[in-house]
Amino acid sequence: MRPQSVILPVALVTLGMIFTQLGASFAKMLFPLVGAAGATTLRLTLAAIVLVTLFRPWRHRLSPAQWRDVLIYGGMIGVMNLLFYASLTYIPLGIAVALEFTGPLAVALVGARKPLDFAWIVLAFAGLALLLPLGQGEGDISLIGVALALATGVCWAGYIIFGQRAGTGGGPHITALGVAIAAMIALPFGAATAGTTLLDPAILPLGLGVALLSSAIPYALDMAALPHMPSRLFGILMSGQPALGALSGFLILHEKLSPWHIAGIAAVIVASLGATVTIARNAPPKV
Template sequence: MEQPTSAAPGHAPAPAPSIPDAGPAAGPAGPAARLGARLGPVAMVVAGGTSVQFGSAVAVTIMPSVGAAGVVALRLAVAAVILLLVCRPRVRGYARADWWTIAAFGLAMAGMNGLFYQALDRIPLGVAVTLEVLGPLALSVFASRRAMSAVWAALALGGVALLSGGGFDRLDLVGAAYALAAGGCWAAYILFSARTGRRFPQADGLALAMAVAALLSLPLGIAEAGGRLLEPRTVALAVAVALMSSVLPYTLELLALRRLPAATFAVLMSLEPAIAAVAGFLVLSQALSVTDALAIALVIAASMGAVRSQGRQARRERSTPVA
């Protein structure tokens, strides 16, 4: 079963509604579902995006004790346990190609999260999300193959140039590289998520891929943090991050997608760099300059423009009669 644009764990959904992404087809019931029932679909999307970015901000507070790799290991392990318990996926009856898809999806997920948190350890949250969103935006532009896509790409590059202040020496180069690499993994995540959604029912594929991502990340987390991973405060914060970045947003997005067009959903999710900047300021005291704010606004505008262009193109293709 395919669904358009759903959030990756701890990240904003891709701004590419014409490229389907298999998000959870059945979300966990409970407080998140009851909260969603009281909200309108737009409020659900904003609440889900806010939860994701504030979850990332909380994750940054754990880094001094366990490092970025330790945070990722805990984050993915807790999320995997939650999803496996909720989905209880079956593991029999699948072909080898199905399991290769799960492995690739899990690898993309592990790379996306691992690189993103390495970036968060070096650059502000808002800047990291802005650079990371360039990966799915590039995928959206390339998939469109329209002249207007060049305008959105140029707008996004203008935002990146502003972030660099005319020279990337203003940014931590390693942190910026990690964020851009995470964006590349995010684009791969979108493609393999779509394949997983076609091959596995409900959210089974997501749960299994999350388990793969957790297994890939645990050795790095253990090597960096060792026994500190099991400290009660660290575990409690990791559980909070997993709930804020997976369970709550997945449920709210699932409910919203039942009542919102995919293009509208993606446009709303294009606001995530701005939400991330607010979360970084409130939780981590990461203030942005006026130039940084303008750069983020340009990337958001490029993302929204690409989404809306693809939406119009898809509507024209559906309305064109087949000869």
């Protein structure tokens, strides 16, 4: 794979990351109204409606193997979102994003071969350690929230792997199917906790904004990019998520950044950029 051939996929993934963190910040506004599961349901259901309407997946036929990958891909999206939003009820957004990053980082570790690749991974780990506000007198971190965020990371790893498999030879209709499956998984949990509040006209515009920013646009961009880039590159690119989450929290939620946070952000950004350059250069050609 030539370095030039990953420029567009890298740009699409980066744009999707920005939208994701903006959506996560806005989603916190829904928690007092519909709860974490309700916010997840609104996000995925509205995103599914938009994607299915635009890409009309019923016009495409899938093989049994592709259906299997799409079902797992959609399941990963649904469970990942439920777990992530649930974790936000126990721990801050920046910590949750940092902990869930263990999933894509594990994908990166599996494929790493050259010493320089491991150097970027070590740098990303150091940045994540600096982003965790441990020992700073800000209160204890809930073990329940930590466990939920780490479980989110496992689903994120599955999202990367099965998203690449399902998207190979496919198109945006695969994303529409995956998000629709995810919405069906989340719907019973949202209905049980929020009930008819999910249909409140005053809430729907914010829910739609979160759906577009957090699900519809990023998943479509990821699906367009994943078949054209190594999963290892995608995984290490995701190291920018904690940095973007912290920046989004600062700009939208007015969360202050400590010097440790700034150092952590710098570390993960350097790791992401360095990994992008070296892995794009060293990746074997596709056949």
